[in-house]
Amino acid sequence: MSGRDRDDATDRAADFRRIASRMRLSAVRMVAIQGFGYLGQALSSAEIFATLFRGGVLRHGHDRFVLSPAHYAIALYAAAAEAGLLDEQELDTYGRDGTRLEAIATERTPVADLVCGSLGQGLSGAVGLALAVHLAGEDRVTYAVLSDGEMEEGQIWEAAMFASHHRARMGTLRVIVDANDSQVDGPVTSVTTLEPLADKWRAFGWRVADVDGHDVTALLDALVDDPDDRGPLIVIARTHIFGRMRAFPRATDGHFIKLDAELERALTAELEAALA
Amino acid sequence: MREPPYRTVLKPYGEALVALARTRPEVVCLGADLTRQTETDLFRDALPERFFNAGMAEANLIGMAGGLARAGHVVFVNTFGVFCTRRCYDQIAMSVAYPELDVKLVGFMPGLSSPGGPSHQAIDDVALMRALPNMTVVDPADAAEVTQAVAAIADRPGPVYLRLKRGEQPVIFPENHRLDLDRAQVLIGGERADACLVAAGMMIPAALAAARVLEAQDLAVTVLNVPVVKPLDTATIVDAVRHSRMVVTAENHSIVGGLGSAVAEALSEAGVPVPLRRVGVRDRFAESGSREYLFARYGLGTQDVIDAAWHGLAIERAPPRAPVVPPVPGAYAPV
Numbered sequence: 001m002s003g004r005d006r007d008d009a010t011d012r013a014a015d016f017r018r019i020a021s022r023m024r025l026s027a028v029r030m031v032a033i034q035g036f037g038y039l040g041q042a043l044s045s046a047e048i049f050a051t052l053f054r055g056g057v058l059r060h061g062h063d064r065f066v067l068s069p070a071h072y073a074i075a076l077y078a079a080a081a082e083a084g085l086l087d088e089q090e091l092d093t094y095g096r097d098g099t100r101l102e103a104i105a106t107e108r109t110p111v112a113d114l115v116c117g118s119l120g121q122g123l124s125g126a127v128g129l130a131l132a133v134h135l136a137g138e139d140r141v142t143y144a145v146l147s148d149g150e151m152e153e154g155q156i157w158e159a160a161m162f163a164s165h166h167r168a169r170m171g172t173l174r175v176i177v178d179a180n181d182s183q184v185d186g187p188v189t190s191v192t193t194l195e196p197l198a199d200k201w202r203a204f205g206w207r208v209a210d211v212d213g214h215d216v217t218a219l220l221d222a223l224v225d226d227p228d229d230r231g232p233l234i235v236i237a238r239t240h241i242f243g244r245m246r247a248f249p250r251a252t253d254g255h256f257i258k259l260d261a262e263l264e265r266a267l268t269a270e271l272e273a274a275l276a
Numbered sequence: 277m278r279e280p281p282y283r284t285v286l287k288p289y290g291e292a293l294v295a296l297a298r299t300r301p302e303v304v305c306l307g308a309d310l311t312r313q314t315e316t317d318l319f320r321d322a323l324p325e326r327f328f329n330a331g332m333a334e335a336n337l338i339g340m341a342g343g344l345a346r347a348g349h350v351v352f353v354n355t356f357g358v359f360c361t362r363r364c365y366d367q368i369a370m371s372v373a374y375p376e377l378d379v380k381l382v383g384f385m386p387g388l389s390s391p392g393g394p395s396h397q398a399i400d401d402v403a404l405m406r407a408l409p410n411m412t413v414v415d416p417a418d419a420a421e422v423t424q425a426v427a428a429i430a431d432r433p434g435p436v437y438l439r440l441k442r443g444e445q446p447v448i449f450p451e452n453h454r455l456d457l458d459r460a461q462v463l464i465g466g467e468r469a470d471a472c473l474v475a476a477g478m479m480i481p482a483a484l485a486a487a488r489v490l491e492a493q494d495l496a497v498t499v500l501n502v503p504v505v506k507p508l509d510t511a512t513i514v515d516a517v518r519h520s521r522m523v524v525t526a527e528n529h530s531i532v533g534g535l536g537s538a539v540a541e542a543l544s545e546a547g548v549p550v551p552l553r554r555v556g557v558r559d560r561f562a563e564s565g566s567r568e569y570l571f572a573r574y575g576l577g578t579q580d581v582i583d584a585a586w587h588g589l590a591i592e593r594a595p596p597r598a599p600v601v602p603p604v605p606g607a608y609a610p611v
Contacts, residue, residue, distance in 0.1 A: 107375050114346060118370045124336045125371060128343015131328065135304070136347075155367070158336035166328070 009217060016216035018275060019054050020046035023078035024243060025271040030074055030094035031257065032264045037095055037103055040254035041147075042075040043243035044180035044213070048145065049079035051219040052176070058143055060085060060111075064129045066144035068122020070105035070115040071255075072178070077101050080111045120153025122146060126173060127163050133171025141172045149183035152192050157204065163232045164205030173232040174223060178213060182241040182254040201234050213237025214244060245270060277450065277463060280481060281607035284444035285419045289382070290315025292426035293352060294322045300430065304344055306330060307354045308337050313442065314354035314384055334364040341379045342371035350378045350430050356390075357383030357398030357439055361405055368435075373408040376434045381405075386415065386439040387528030387557065388570040389478060394561040398439065403533025405437035406506045412436040413506040415477035415527075415535070416455065419445035421503055424455040432457060441478055446608035448480060460509040462516065465498030471585040472498040472520035474513060476505060476535050479526040479555070479576065481610035486581035489596050495589070505535050510542040517543055522551040522588035526581050528571075531556040553584035568603075571611035578610050 027042030052058045058065055060083070067076055077094060080086035093099035100108045105115035113129065116122040126144035133140045150156060163173060179197065181187045188194060198210045209222035222235040241254035247266035259267075297303040297319065304326045305319040311329060320327040330337040334355065341351040353360065360383035361368070372379045383401055390396040405413045412432060416422050422445055429436040463480075464487050465472075471490060475483035480501055487497040498516050502509065517523045523543070525536035536554035543552065555575060562574050571577050578598035586595035601609035 114343065116370065118366050121335075121339050121367060121371055124339020124367075125343040125346070127336070128340035128345075129347055130343075131340065132344050132347030132349060135326070135349075155333075155335035155339065158330075158333035159339065162330060162333065162336055162340070169328075 013217050016047065016050050016055070019050045019082055020216070021271050021274045023050060023075070023082060024245070025268065025275070026078040026081060026091055027074050028259070028264060028267045028271065030077070030091055031259050033092065034095055035260070036256065036258045038071045038074050038255070039257040039259060040180070040182060040241045041069070041072045041178070042078060043245060044182070044239040044241050045072060045075045045145070045178040046078070046243055047214050047216050047219060048176055048178055048237050048239070049075045050082070051216050051223070052143060053079040053083040055216065055220055057220070057223055063140050064113045064126070064133070064142040065111070066114045066122045066126040066129065066142065067105060067112045068116050068144055069119055069147040069150055070117040071103070072145065072147070073101070073103065073105035073109060073115070076105065076109070076112060085111050119147070119150035120155045123156055123159040123175065126175070127159050127170065130163075130170040130173045131166070134169055138171065141174060144173070144175045146175055146177045148177055148179040148181065148194060148197070149188050151194050151197075160201065160204040160206065167231045170232070175232070175234040176219075177234060177236050178239055179236050180239045180241045180254070184255045197236055201236070205231070207231055207233045209233070209235045211235060211237060213239035277484060278448055280485065280601050281604045281609040282446035282448050282481070284446050284606060284608050286444060287315045287318065288419045288423045288445050289426060289440055290318040292423045294318050296426055296430055297323055297326065300350065302348060303350045303352065303430065304328065305352050305354065306337055306341055308332060308334055308359065310355050313356070314382065316354050334359050335367050338364045338367035339371045342375065342377055345372070345377035345379045346375070350380070352380045352382060354382045354384070356385050356396060357401040358396055361398065361401040361437070365404060369408055372435045373410050376410045378433065379435050380429050381435070381437045383437065383439050384442045386441065386477060388562050388574055388576060389441055389528065389567055391564055391566060393564040397562055399530045399557045399562070400533065401437070401439055402505055402527070402529050402535065403537070406533065406538065410434050411506065412457070412504065414438045414457070414504050416440070416503050417477055417480035417501060418448035420447065420449055420453050421455045428455060428457050439477065444606065444608060446481065455503060457504050458509065460500050460502045460512040462512070463499040463501050465516065466496060467519060468496060469498040469520040470495040470522070470589055472500065472517050472523045473526060473581060473585065474500045474502055474523060474535070474539050475526040476502045478528040481608070482576065482578040482581050483526050485578040485598065485610045486585065489578070489582050489598060490585055493596055502535060505538055508538045508542055510546070513539060513542055514546045514548055517548050517550055520550060522553070522585065524553045524555060524581055524584045524588065526555040528576055529556055530559060532559055551588045553588045555580050555584050568611050576611065
């Protein structure tokens with residue numbers, strides 16, 4: 001890497017840190033309106049969504065985007081606003097009666113092609129979309145965001161086996177997992193042992209990248225196309241449920257967060273400082 | 277109407293699906309390790325690029341069907357009725373029914389038509405599918421209806437559940453019979469009836485045979501064929517029952533949640549005050565056995581329809597006996 005390239009990469013990484021911070025700030029504001037919501041998911045996955053929606057990865061209106069854990073809608077909304085696909089002011093309606101920006105995404109949800117409020121179903125839908133891409137002879141890429149907790153559902157592994165076996169009949173399929181070690185009853189590791197996650201997916205015939213999910217450069221590198229290998233790709237993005245923010249009390253339930261005024265002020269101050 | 281034993285034809289569904297797909301490039305065919313059993317070996321061999329075998333993985337099967345349909349395909353999903361409905365109910369609800377996708381679920385071996393015991397007998401598939409918003413539920417009675425159903429459900433936007441007898445399909449209706457997804461049909465009947473028999477699918481032969489027996493007792497009988505359990509043609513059913521002294525529903529399914537329930541709901545809401553009797557599996561799991569044995573043992577015979585009408589009409593003398601139709605190889609007769 002030349003000095004100039006290194007400087008560009010450093011600049012780009014700094015840009016993405018700002019984008020992710022703005023998304024986290026949007027998420028805090030969305031959740032603050034009602035005082036509760038799926039904030040942890042937005043904090044853990046901010047770099048993942050920033051990479052997909054601002055990193056030149058997902059070609060909106062062309063590629064397919066599947067959001068399997070529909071509770072991550074808050075991250076989608078924040079990213080869509082950053083990408084100019086959603087009016088920033090509409091974010092204020094998050095989770096309110098009558099909004100289309102529902103806390104758990106539905107068929108009314110904008111921007112995503114497929115969402116699953118009932119977890120574990122998104123990968124199958126993504127495989128179906130990828131089969132259709134191949135049948136139509138199109139060059140669309142199918143992206144799917146999954147969570148680690150939903151890998152407790154057997155359907156994920158049914159889909160994993162099918163995708164690997166039928167790789168020659170599918171368009172390009174790329175999965176990003178937000179491995180934030182969080183589910184309703186606590187850390188995933190305390191509920192069920194999913195590890196070794198990377199080895200499991202390799203054993204199922206997938207290409208695997210195991211990366212720091214808060215490192216945009218690593219995420220972008222992992223998603224770079226390898227034209228010689230069209231087999232399905234999974235990027236295991238290791239993240240922290242609170243996005244490594246200092247302001248979070250360690251005891252807080254990460255799946256569904258109650259946000260009091262004090263915590264909101266602390267989070268906002270930390271994020272605004274990062275953006276200053 | 278033809279008379280039993282009815283001649284049969286093989287694989288009318290499989291042939292109709294290939295014929296449809298040859299004219300409709302958006303049609304794709306999915307299965308789950310039951311290719312020959314669901315007559316889709318014909319599709320696999322004719323149009324292999326549009327055939328996908330998901331293996332024994334029904335949850336993923338339904339999810340992929342949703343994805344393909346979302347991209348514009350008309351997706352026929354083929355497996356046994358039990359695996360198609362019970363095993364992946366949430367997937368059907370969320371990946372197919374809620375988004376109103378063009379997924380046509382085809383479930384074989386309805387009710388007690390399978391010798392395979394409770395694991396293979398879909399006695400609740402109509403109830404399950406009927407409970408889902410946006411779902412159309414079709415229970416055809418003969419080979420001509422099966423053939424016509426394939427194009428008809430492809431033309432109907434949104435999700436459909438089609439339950440199909442496996443193997444030989446009887447030819448019951450005359451040449452000019454036309455399946456109408458929006459209408460129930462009066463097969464037998466005049467202005468007024470003593471008993472109105474409302475039947476679907478594999479209970480049509482028993483309803484027709486029971487009608488002949490009751491007519492021989494100087495009773496006037498109406499027989500309605502209801503190939504579409506949802507949305508129910510309430511108007512035709514209410515009109516026929518209003519002009520009858522009592523009504524019998526007959527279905528190769530549990531009496532809970534299927535045709536009998538649907539008809540009871542419709543008549544109650546319309547305020548039709550006639551006695552109703554439901555012929556079907558009486559809220560129990562069955563066992564392994566031949567169709568003849570199971571239909572007789574679990575209350576799906578011609579005699580059960582006769583008895584239901586007889587008791588509903590409160591006739592005191594013993595009910596007449598159903599004729600015994602001797603089995604003819606390759607032919608189909610009601611039990």
